[in-house]
Amino acid sequence: MSAAATMDLPSTESSSAEPLRLVCSEVWGGNRPIHRAVELPGVQGILFSQPCEGGRGGDVHYMSVCGSGILSRMCLADVVGHGEAVAAISDQMHAHMRRSMNTPDQRRVLGDLNTKLEQFGFKAMTTAAALTYYTPTRNLAVSYAGHPPGWIFTKADRRWTRLELDPLPETAHPLTNGPMAIEPQVPFTRKSIKMQIGDRIVLVTDGVLEAPDASGELFGDDRMQRVLDENRGGDCAMIGEAILSALAEHRGDSRLDHDDVTFLVAEIVPGPSGPAFWNAVKCHITRPRGNSAQFDLPSPANS
Numbered sequence: 001m002s003a004a005a006t007m008d009l010p011s012t013e014s015s016s017a018e019p020l021r022l023v024c025s026e027v028w029g030g031n032r033p034i035h036r037a038v039e040l041p042g043v044q045g046i047l048f049s050q051p052c053e054g055g056r057g058g059d060v061h062y063m064s065v066c067g068s069g070i071l072s073r074m075c076l077a078d079v080v081g082h083g084e085a086v087a088a089i090s091d092q093m094h095a096h097m098r099r100s101m102n103t104p105d106q107r108r109v110l111g112d113l114n115t116k117l118e119q120f121g122f123k124a125m126t127t128a129a130a131l132t133y134y135t136p137t138r139n140l141a142v143s144y145a146g147h148p149p150g151w152i153f154t155k156a157d158r159r160w161t162r163l164e165l166d167p168l169p170e171t172a173h174p175l176t177n178g179p180m181a182i183e184p185q186v187p188f189t190r191k192s193i194k195m196q197i198g199d200r201i202v203l204v205t206d207g208v209l210e211a212p213d214a215s216g217e218l219f220g221d222d223r224m225q226r227v228l229d230e231n232r233g234g235d236c237a238m239i240g241e242a243i244l245s246a247l248a249e250h251r252g253d254s255r256l257d258h259d260d261v262t263f264l265v266a267e268i269v270p271g272p273s274g275p276a277f278w279n280a281v282k283c284h285i286t287r288p289r290g291n292s293a294q295f296d297l298p299s300p301a302n303s
Contacts, residue, residue, distance in 0.1 A: 019044070021290035024069035024283040027098045028292040029062030031079075031090045037237065038266075039290075040065055040072035042135035045200075045266035046240040050256055052207070057260035059205050060090045060126075064101040068280035069272060069288070070135045071104060073097070076262055077128040078147070078205045089124050092116055106132045106143050110180070110188045114145070117181040124181040129203045133195070135271030140201070143190045146179030148209055148221075151228055155198035160228040162221075163201065165191045195268045200236070202228065202266075207259035211247050219250050236265040 019037035022028060035048045040063060051057025060077040077093065079086045096116060100109045110130060117124040127147040133140050142150075142163055152163040168176055168189070175186045204224070211219040223246060231242045243263060248254045272279045 018291070020047075020292060020295060022063055022065045022072075022292055023288045023290040024065055025067040025101065025287065026290060026292050027062065027064040027094065027101060028295065029060065029075075029090075029094060029097065031056045031058070031060045031086055033057075034061070038063065040074070040133075041069055042133055042138070042269060042271035043072050043074070043266050044269050045236040045264060047264050048240055048244070049260070049262040051260050052257045056087050056090075058086050059207065059260040059262040060086070060093055061262060061264070062093060062097045064097050065290075066102045067284060068102075068276075069283040070276055070279055071102070072133045072135070073101070073106065073109075073131065074133075074203075074264060074266065075128060075130045076147070076203050076205060076264060077126050078207075078260070078262075080125045089117065089120065089126070092120075104132070104134070105190075106130045106141055107188045107190050110143055110145055111186070114180040114186055114188075115184045118184045120181060126180040127206075128180060131201060131203070131266070133268070136276035138195045138197075138268065138271075140193045140195045140268075141190045142193065143188050144177055145186075145188060146177070148204065148206060150201055150203040151224070152193070153200035153202075153228070153232065155196055155200075158232055160202075160225065160232065163191075165189055197268055197270060200239075200265065200267045202239070202263065204263040205260065207256070207261040208243070208247065208263055211251055211256070211258055211261070213250050214252055219247060223250065236267050239265045 017036060019039045021039045033050050038045055038047050049059055049061055058079045060079060062075045064073045079089050096113050103109050117126060128145040129147040130143045150163040151160050153160045173187050175183055177188055178186055209219055227242050227246045231239050
């Protein structure tokens with residue numbers, strides 16, 4: 001039996017449980033443990049997050065859907081520190097994600113959040129990866145704030161590659177796409193990709209890539225690439241389990257107590273049927289909701 005078979009997963013969640021579903025005008029997230037299937041318009045996958053000390057960790061995850069039900073956003077962030085200090089920052093992020101759910105340009109979302117977090121000082125230094133998917137055109141926008149780049153799987157050629165941003169011009173601000181909360185006016189860029197049904201994305205925090213073995217050797221990008229290559233035929237749940245199994249084998253221990261560990265495995269699926277305008281009108285009239293209210297939500301003072 002592999003090490004993953006005895007993996008100590010977050011006890012309150014399971015990837016085989018009812019999916020967490022967002023439909024319209026919803027925000028969900030925080031820094032608590034989760035291992036669950038997630039569904040947003042045009043996107044479905046697996047979200048795993050396990051704080052190294054239990055309770056609330058330094059990794060923060062958020063998902064939102066706009067008021068028209070056609071713009072899905074996913075964000076992973078890694079905040080310096082743990083516990084209640086991070087909880088306060090998580091609350092700020094939740095409030096900001098709610099205010100920004102209808103903002104299509106995530107560069108502005110990250111920029112405004114950076115300005116907000118900068119007021120907290122160094123204790124709020126945060127790296128982040130943000131995905132925004134517009135279902136009518138199947139356009140995916142990717143942005144990073146000092147965060148390790150993810151991976152993208154294109155179904156057409158069945159190949160995983162790094163999801164890097166385009167090179168910056170020499171005239172770019174020196175802190176462009178850098179961590180948040182360092183300087184208030186840091187600019188962020190985005191990469192736009194035309195996605196196809198069946199294409200996939202993987203995002204991780206450094207608790208995955210920097211997981212050490214007994215000798216101190218890190219899990220690293222190359223091992224992560226091999227895991228994805230060896231499981232290119234699996235669905236999102238299988239890929240998630242393969243990542244956990246590989247981490248446990250590398251660590252020699254099923255407990256992931258070296259750092260907070262968070263990853264998202266997401267696949268592009270058919271979005272809402274019919275014209276985008278009609279879907280937007282229908283959402284604004286009927287206000288359909290998913291099941292996010294059934295799950296623990298942060299209680300931000302400013303939302």
